[in-house]
Amino acid sequence: MARVLICDDYTTIRDIVRKTCETAGYETIEASTGKEAIELYKSTGADLVFLDVLIPEMDGIEVMETLKKIDPKVRVIAMSGAAMGGTYLELIRRRGAVKCLAKPFSIDDLLAAMREVTSLPES
DSSP states (O other): OOEEEEEOSOHHHHHHHHHHHHHTTOEEEEESSHHHHHHHHHHHOOSEEEEESSOSSSOHHHHHHHHHHHOTTOOEEEEEOSTTHHHHHHHHHHTTOSEEEESSOOHHHHHHHHHHHSOOOOO
């Protein structure tokens, strides 16, 4: 079973992404900080990472760059809802995120992003 790492400091966002991923057949692991996400990735790995850009301890760009040093093939879907979210999403996309989602996003947007970067079938 494929594993998804979800990193967001908001429990509600993690819950939405987790439930969507689990319904699609993925195993999930969750982190609320950048450092926690890196440690989880090191210990368990993941096939896909949902990564908030503005998180405690390290920003999402730093986290993604660290994950890419661990595994250059890591696939990151970046998320942001901050007032400057569009700017941050563009920066992280330029540095290697495979997809970006602006918050708030719909379940359909989330599933479409997953389908785009994985082998998730159409529902």
